[in-house]
Amino acid sequence: MSQRIYLSSPHMGSLERGFVDDAFTSNWIAPLGPHVDAFQTEFAHCVGAPHALALSSGTAALHLALQLLGVSPGDEVLVSTLTFSATVNPIRYLGASPVFIDSERTSWNMDPALLSEELEARARRGRLPRAVVVVHLYGQSADLDPILAACDRYGVPLVEDAAEALGSTYKGRVPGTLGRAGIYSFNGNKIITTSSGGMLVSPDEGLVRHALKLSTQARDPAPHYEHSEIGYNYRLSNVLAAIGRGQLRVLEDRVAARRRNYEFYARALAGVPGLTFMPEAPWGRHTRWLTTLTIDPARFGADREAVRVALERENIEARPVWKPMHLQPVFAAFERRGGGVAEELFQNGLCLPSGSNLTPDDLARVVEVMKAVPHRSRR
Numbered sequence: 394m395s396q397r398i399y400l401s402s403p404h405m406g407s408l409e410r411g412f413v414d415d416a417f418t419s420n421w422i423a424p425l426g427p428h429v430d431a432f433q434t435e436f437a438h439c440v441g442a443p444h445a446l447a448l449s450s451g452t453a454a455l456h457l458a459l460q461l462l463g464v465s466p467g468d469e470v471l472v473s474t475l476t477f478s479a480t481v482n483p484i485r486y487l488g489a490s491p492v493f494i495d496s497e498r499t500s501w502n503m504d505p506a507l508l509s510e511e512l513e514a515r516a517r518r519g520r521l522p523r524a525v526v527v528v529h530l531y532g533q534s535a536d537l538d539p540i541l542a543a544c545d546r547y548g549v550p551l552v553e554d555a556a557e558a559l560g561s562t563y564k565g566r567v568p569g570t571l572g573r574a575g576i577y578s579f580n581g582n583k584i585i586t587t588s589s590g591g592m593l594v595s596p597d598e599g600l601v602r603h604a605l606k607l608s609t610q611a612r613d614p615a616p617h618y619e620h621s622e623i624g625y626n627y628r629l630s631n632v633l634a635a636i637g638r639g640q641l642r643v644l645e646d647r648v649a650a651r652r653r654n655y656e657f658y659a660r661a662l663a664g665v666p667g668l669t670f671m672p673e674a675p676w677g678r679h680t681r682w683l684t685t686l687t688i689d690p691a692r693f694g695a696d697r698e699a700v701r702v703a704l705e706r707e708n709i710e711a712r713p714v715w716k717p718m719h720l721q722p723v724f725a726a727f728e729r730r731g732g733g734v735a736e737e738l739f740q741n742g743l744c745l746p747s748g749s750n751l752t753p754d755d756l757a758r759v760v761e762v763m764k765a766v767p768h769r770s771r772r
């Protein structure tokens with residue numbers, strides 16, 4: 394059996410081990426420490442955010458952001474339906490209800506027109522949501538200007554889930570830094586990784602300071618242990634932050650490598666009928682964190698699942714596009730506006746192996762299997 398090709402595996406650079414060695418040498422094997430401080434500063438500089446807080450995961454960052462924007466039991470939060478469940482779970486941790494918004498076809502992200510309609514309808518009923526969470530999927534920014542304008546019109550804060558979109562741009566600006574709060578993830582499959590970890594950024598220094606307190610069990614300033622609110626254990630370890638510092642230095646290389654993967658696939662599969670790659674919207678740089686495409690079964694001669702299974706049989710990992718949250722049993726009871734676009738993208742969408750450490754041979758293997766699928770299914 395040939396070696397397994399993964400969807401997106403960790404890719405260390407040359408500096409991570411040195412930073413980790415330093416953490417060991419100095420015995421800072423703690424949730425806190427100089428690498429955490431430096432990682433925050435360097436990350437804030439990298440994305441151009443005034444304040445950044447390193448946390449144990451992107452999910453933890455989202456949880457704290459929503460709590461600090463006042464999301465409470467009985468509230469509603471408008472959120473992209475085409476995403477990973479980690480975007481929505483923190484809304485439920487806080488006892489609030491998600492309201493799912495469909496995607497547009499240009500970037501596959503939240504449709505600003507639908508968001509605007511939903512906000513207007515809720516304003517008329519006198520029932521505005523506590524927050525909006527927009528997701529930047531697969532390495533590409535949502536159309537942020539009309540989304541920000543709609544949120545501003547009704548005074549609803551925007552939280553950006555940029556877990557998948559570090560390295561992307563929006564009209565020369567950085568997704569994740571344009572709302573009231575933004576979050577990033579350094580999980581093992583993301584464009585850079587600390588094995589697990591996340592970052593919260595915000596222009597609001599008070600929000601980030603309060604998030605720091607909540608993330609360290611909400612200790613009040615006192616020599617003894619004094620608590621006046623409920624806290625969490627959400628801080629990033631100094632060892633993992635050391636990995637992050639090395640990873641941050643190769644971010645641009647990782648973006649370039651993932652874009653090259655996409656270009657290889659697009660060129661090699663250009664003549665094949667029925668395959669359409671996720672578009673790159675005119676407003677910015679798509680990192681192609683994952684190369685994704687839709688498969689029209691009538692024109693291609695096989696459906697998405699047949700392709701995925703054929704790849705798996707050759708020890709190649711590919712995954713369906715996210716199953717929309719409004720179709721998930723756990724969220725089925727909540728309201729939504731639209732959903733047909735996300736459903737279609739799920740039905741026909743496939744994510745191809747996209748790691749920055751794939752070799753030309755790996756990519757050629759994927760293409761070869763894909764090209765053979767329609768012939769095999771016709772036999």
Ligand SMILES: *Cc1c(COP(=O)(O)O)cnc(C)c1O
Binds near residue numbers: 449591
């Ligand atoms: C990975 C991911 C998260 C969660 O990040 P973790 O660090 O794994 O908690 C949130 N939202 C999206 C869209 C993601 O892809």
